Amino acid sequence: MTRYMAVISYDGTNYVGWQRQKNGVSIQEILENAMKETFGTDVDCTASGRTDAGVHAEGQVIHFEVETNIPADKIPFSVNNHLPPDISMLACKIAPKGFNARFSAKRKTYRYSIYYSRFPLPMLEHTCYRSKVPMDVELMKEAATKLVGTHDFKCFMAAGSNIKDKTYRTMYDVSVESKDNIVTITVTGNGFLYNMVRIMAGTLYYVGIGKLTPKDVGRIVAQKDRAQAGKTLPAKGLCLLSVEYDEDEQQPEQQD
């Protein structure tokens, strides 16, 4: 058996999330069905991590094992023939020795998107959260700096998570940009607690609309107080942009 690593993109709107579940159609199920069609055998796909129902991905990374004569870089063509338009394989290569999409992951980057409009804008509704009031982006940028570094992020963990300790994570970069009426919050970290990005986004959003100050955000992190942080923003505004591995394990590049 040969182990492959591949980059996957999906529009999560119509799925119950990455992971197979009894209560609906998952991205994993559709992808593994497409692989069975392609390779004629059952294939298990392991992702860098789960994404929740409605969350999107531009660069999810997976690994899988199969015996096939199809060259690695041709596998996306074959697999995509069996995938719907909202799931796509963008690149594939033979995995480095010892590679595991989940456990080898070193950094992940997520983007959360928010637009301001008095009324819903249908062309943005399935990829963004709508703010009914304008946001102060400069204040959001200032607050974002309070999140960079190594902190106990218990304050940004969903209630009901079964992780009780080990809640330290390192954020390498948290940036806020405004473009074409959409405010994006981009976060790169070495790992994320359950719902962490959506709560971080909700907290920066509260700063944007004046419900919190940048100073409050520093205090919330220091005091580890979930109750003081912003609300969990909805899944649809979240997108997994990329997963990074050690240098010798970098994902295959998309070819022109």
Added chain:
Amino acid sequence: MTRYMAVISYDGTNYVGWQRQKNGVSIQEILENAMKETFGTDVDCTASGRTDAGVHAEGQVIHFEVETNIPADKIPFSVNNHLPPDISMLACKIAPKGFNARFSAKRKTYRYSIYYSRFPLPMLEHTCYRSKVPMDVELMKEAATKLVGTHDFKCFMAAGSNIKDKTYRTMYDVSVESKDNIVTITVTGNGFLYNMVRIMAGTLYYVGIGKLTPKDVGRIVAQKDRAQAGKTLPAKGLCLLSVEYDEDEQQPEQQD
């Protein structure tokens, strides 16, 4: 009865088009149902023009007549309460005397979006056409200039249209831009034949991928030859951006 004009936006993915049809759910049907919920009476909506199944709109204009105590600028709030996230009313005002969303329309602007990628990009798939090869945007820009002005656009009319003459139209602006890996073709004209924008986009696309030259495009328009023009690109890449009326009939502005 008071006549209102309103701006509507929709993601056309899940609809059979603007107009009520027996074979599926139309935008008009959903909108008129929402108005019935809002006003407690049947309301007819007339749009500036039909859009086909899968075509989107950021600024469709409609008129309708109703007796109501709701102030015009509050009507979008009421109606949107009864609309799904993929259809939205963005603005509303009392229509000027004699206004008709269809017959008073003076100019319309459409955008067609194309991205280049070897593999489908799910986040773009329902609003763009995918090119499997790169496009030469400069050549497309040059070809676009051949379409500006008043021409007999028979060459860009779908077979089966029941318009046999009166195929002259004026294009005020045809522009091609490339941004974030998406090539957009934006066309403003005084009217469009059936499928005309999608055939114009297909023709400029053929120039972009080297199947036609800018000079060919000038010749196709002059010779009125549909067979020489590009293919009709799919509906999903098309979006009605705005409809313009005479100065005293301009659409209500979206308020902050």
